[in-house]
Amino acid sequence: MSDGEWALSTSSLKEPRFSQSLERGLAILCCFDPEHPVLGIVDIAQELGMSRSTTHRYVITLAALGYLEQGPGRKYRLGLRVTGLGLSTMSETGLREHAHADLEELCQRTGFTVSLAVLDGPEILLIERLRGSRRILQRTEPEVTTGSRLPAHCTAAGKLLLAYLPEPAQRELIGELQLNKYGPNTVKSKTALRTELVQIREDGLAVDDQEFAEGLYAIAAPLRSDTGDTVAAVGMTAHSKTIDLADLIDALGPHVVSTADRISARLGYRRADERYNSDGTAPSRARR
Numbered sequence: 001m002s003d004g005e006w007a008l009s010t011s012s013l014k015e016p017r018f019s020q021s022l023e024r025g026l027a028i029l030c031c032f033d034p035e036h037p038v039l040g041i042v043d044i045a046q047e048l049g050m051s052r053s054t055t056h057r058y059v060i061t062l063a064a065l066g067y068l069e070q071g072p073g074r075k076y077r078l079g080l081r082v083t084g085l086g087l088s089t090m091s092e093t094g095l096r097e098h099a100h101a102d103l104e105e106l107c108q109r110t111g112f113t114v115s116l117a118v119l120d121g122p123e124i125l126l127i128e129r130l131r132g133s134r135r136i137l138q139r140t141e142p143e144v145t146t147g148s149r150l151p152a153h154c155t156a157a158g159k160l161l162l163a164y165l166p167e168p169a170q171r172e173l174i175g176e177l178q179l180n181k182y183g184p185n186t187v188k189s190k191t192a193l194r195t196e197l198v199q200i201r202e203d204g205l206a207v208d209d210q211e212f213a214e215g216l217y218a219i220a221a222p223l224r225s226d227t228g229d230t231v232a233a234v235g236m237t238a239h240s241k242t243i244d245l246a247d248l249i250d251a252l253g254p255h256v257v258s259t260a261d262r263i264s265a266r267l268g269y270r271r272a273d274e275r276y277n278s279d280g281t282a283p284s285r286a287r288r
Contacts, residue, residue: 021058024048024050024054024058025058025061025062025067027048028044028048028055028058028059028062028068029062029067029068029078029082031043031044031047031048032077032078037077037078038071038075038076038077039075039076039077040073040074040075040076041055041056041059041074044059044076059076062079063076063079066079067079067082068082069168069169071168077166077168079169095116095118095127095231095232095267096116096127096128098263098266098267099116099128099223099232099234099263100128102259102262102263103115103116103128103130103234103259104130105259106236106255106256106259107130107131107132107133108133109255110132110236110252110255111132111133111134112132112134112236112237112238112242112252113129113130113131113132113236113237113238114129114130114132114234114235114236114237114256114259115128115129115130115157115234115235115236115237116128116129116223116232116233116234116235117150117155117157117158117161117220117232117233117235118161118231118232118233119152119158119161119162119165120149121173121176122151122152122153122173122176122177122178123149123150123151123152123158124149124150124151124152124155124157124158124161124233125147125148125149126144126145126146126147126148126149126150127146127147127232128146129144129145129146129148132237132238134239134242150212151180151182151212152177153177153179153186153187153193154179154182154183154186154187154208154211154212155208155211155212155218155220155235156206156207156208156218156219156220156233156235157206157218157220157233157235158233159193159196159197159200159206159208159220160200160205160206160220160221160222160230160233161230161232161233162174162193162197163197163198163200163201163206164201164222164229164230170197174190174193174194175190177190177193179193182211182212182213183210183211183212183213183214183216184210184214185209185210185211186211186212187211204221204222204257205219205220205221205249205253205256205257206219206220206221206233207219207245207249208220209245210240215239215240215241216237216238216239216240217237217238217239217240217243217245217248218235218236218237218238219235219236219248219249219252219253219256220233220234220235220236220256221233221234221235221253221256221257221259221260221261222234222260222264223260223263223264223267224264224267224269225264225267225268225269226267226268226269228269231267233260234256234259234260234263235256236248236252236256238252
């Protein structure tokens with residue numbers, strides 16, 4: 001299909017102020033999906049019936065704006081700006097509603113503050129925060145509420161979301177981080193931060209040991225979408241006068257993880273050991 005034919009195929013959408021350039025740019029982004037996360041110029045051109053030169057021009061523009069990023073073999077994948085748009089939309093249109101009941105149950109059962117956060121550049125955005133009933137928390141917690149933005153590098157939720165970013169996006173974002181000191185144990189070097197992020201992915205749990213504020217501990221677990229991507233973090237905050245850090249991790253960590261898993265399941269996520277082969281049999285090797 002030529003460029004002219006491709007344009008005619010969408011003519012029903014046209015009106016005097018219709019932008020074909022915007023239409024084509026969005027069509028290119030829509031070519032990427034879980035089955036086709038990486039595409040080359042030829043792949044996109046064939047999919048949309050556009051010429052390679054036209055496709056290349058649009059792809060280069062989208063890459064320059066951060067909506068696409070180039071990887072090995074001159075292939076492209078969706079960039080961090082698209083991820084940000086997706087998370088923003090999800091947080092505004094239902095993620096908080098999906099999570100609220102489980103977060104409220106966790107908060108009431110433990111008495112500790114719980115939260116739901118998404119990554120927004122070098123910060124996290126709290127799209128839900130339920131304050132714990134324990135008096136020491138009410139007296140000592142910083143003034144943080146739903147809608148607050150906190151630094152990613154020294155919060156449990158922030159480090160967890162950084163850990164689960166795709167490697168190119170993680171590398172770019174860490175390069176831009178300013179490791180400002182907030183608590184007595186705030187990470188001092190990007191090398192140390194990268195090492196910790198690797199450990200977080202292995203553990204499936206992130207820990208804040210007085211990194212954001214003196215006397216405060218926090219843990220966070222990943223919340224995943226139906227595609228398996230980590231889209232948010234479920235967190236819990238406690239004061240050092242109410243619980244040891246080891247007890248917070250060992251005794252309450254599993255509850256935070258299970259809460260995140262329940263919300264993830266509501267979003268359509270299934271663990272590997274819950275999926276089945278096309279013939280209905282269980283996979284031979286199930287890994288989480």
